[in-house]
Amino acid sequence: MMRVIPFDTEKAVVDDNQIQKLILGGEDAFKKIYDQYAQKIYRLAFHYLKDKVWSEEIVQETFIKLWLNRESLDAEGDIWSYLSLISKRLSLNMIREISRSTSLTDKLLSNIEEVYNSIEENIYANDLKQITEKLINKLPRQQQLIYKLSRIEGLSHKEIADQLSISPNTVKNHMVQALKTIKANLNFSYLISIIIILFSK
Numbered sequence: 001m002m003r004v005i006p007f008d009t010e011k012a013v014v015d016d017n018q019i020q021k022l023i024l025g026g027e028d029a030f031k032k033i034y035d036q037y038a039q040k041i042y043r044l045a046f047h048y049l050k051d052k053v054w055s056e057e058i059v060q061e062t063f064i065k066l067w068l069n070r071e072s073l074d075a076e077g078d079i080w081s082y083l084s085l086i087s088k089r090l091s092l093n094m095i096r097e098i099s100r101s102t103s104l105t106d107k108l109l110s111n112i113e114e115v116y117n118s119i120e121e122n123i124y125a126n127d128l129k130q131i132t133e134k135l136i137n138k139l140p141r142q143q144q145l146i147y148k149l150s151r152i153e154g155l156s157h158k159e160i161a162d163q164l165s166i167s168p169n170t171v172k173n174h175m176v177q178a179l180k181t182i183k184a185n186l187n188f189s190y191l192i193s194i195i196i197i198l199f200s201k
Contacts, residue, residue, distance in 0.1 A: 037079070044091070045091050051111050062090060066086070136148070157171040
């Protein structure tokens with residue numbers, strides 16, 4: 001895996017001449033561009049993915065695409081705009097792939113929650129909470145009630161069963177179905193909604 005080199009503007013200054021050299025296959029020019037922008041791309045990817053390994057993969061794939069498509073570059077164009085566009089597309093594509101896996105979706109949402117647990121980010125955590133509440137409110141009435149009694153009020157299955165005059169097994173079945181419905185709705189569209197709300201500047 002390509003190692004992310006710390007951003008250092010003193011060591012690597014990219015100009016039109018370097019881009020032209022890159023177009024012609026210059027490896028030194030490629031390295032200078034990497035030195036200049038690798039850390040910025042990492043931070044951009046992490047802004048979306050909140051995961052070190054995933055973000056490093058985005059850096060690697062971005063520069064692979066840069067090298068493979070170097071001949072189509074505009075020598076007088078804005079190289080950062082080009083790189084940032086690639087990294088954003090790759091990040092969103094990764095989110096799309098993540099959304100197809102329950103375990104990876106849980107990991108992404110866990111990463112987001114962990115990052116936004118700090119006091120200074122509470123406003124964003126509240127936005128995430130509102131999205132979750134919208135999902136819960138779409139559950140059938142009985143599932144919604146049981147879910148809230150369990151997850152919000154902290155009641156056990158037996159306590160909920162006693163309160164609602166139903167069996168603990170019925171409570172369990174409702175909880176299983178509620179969780180299944182919530183996870184099923186945490187698809188790409190909801191992940192994108194979370195990204196837009198949490199990461200828009």
